[in-house]
Amino acid sequence: MTANAHGKIVIIIGPSGTGKSTLIQRVKESFPELIESISYTTRPRREKEVDGVHYFFISKEKFFEMRDEGEFLEWAEVHSEYKATGKSFVEKKLKEGKFLLFDLDVQGADSIINVFPNESRAIFIAPPSLTELEKRLKGRGTEDEKSLKVRLENSKKEILRKDDYDYCIINDEVEGAFQRLKETVAAILKGD
């Protein structure tokens, strides 16, 4: 598969609450040629999320059935729930030479980079501090106490990986961070 692939994969990584979804939304508006890979998850749907748009929300039973059928490119347990990237959609789009956009945790990013080393470019979005990350996560109001705790614990580990990827952008002030991300994505799509 890798040898025939001509498209490109832009991977956005970063701890929960760092601002990935906020920035990705704007990147999609600026680069309509980027096609988002919609992940599968067993996590409960949040109020504002739409099935088939933000994720494909599936049961654990279905998740493991699909995994065992080889329908995932990668899968991981993320914050005590399961997440996976669908295989056939991504392979088809890459063969067509399309640009794909992924929002992954570090495990997923490492797997995809391993499968598509030539096509993948990874951008880590880091928060300015852990205190600010906690503030954002609480402010979003989507997590209960338990989930908040798990996410903050995982963030500490994920932040240690911030310099392991092609690019690192600190999402301090959203406008500046978006401009830097936009420049980075433009460079990647041009051939960086």
Ligand code: ADP
């Ligand atoms: P993620 O997708 O990484 O989990 P979100 O995009 O949902 O994070 O952002 C988490 C919260 O932080 C949201 O309420 C969002 O509006 C807010 N946020 C995002 N970027 C910034 C920023 N640069 N400064 C302050 N708040 C931000």
Ligand code: 5GP
């Ligand atoms: P959330 O539950 O807040 O939507 O996402 C939590 C984490 O799961 C984020 O770090 C996000 O990047 C990651 N994630 C989303 N989809 C996938 C996926 O398909 N595979 C992996 N490995 N992680 C994912």
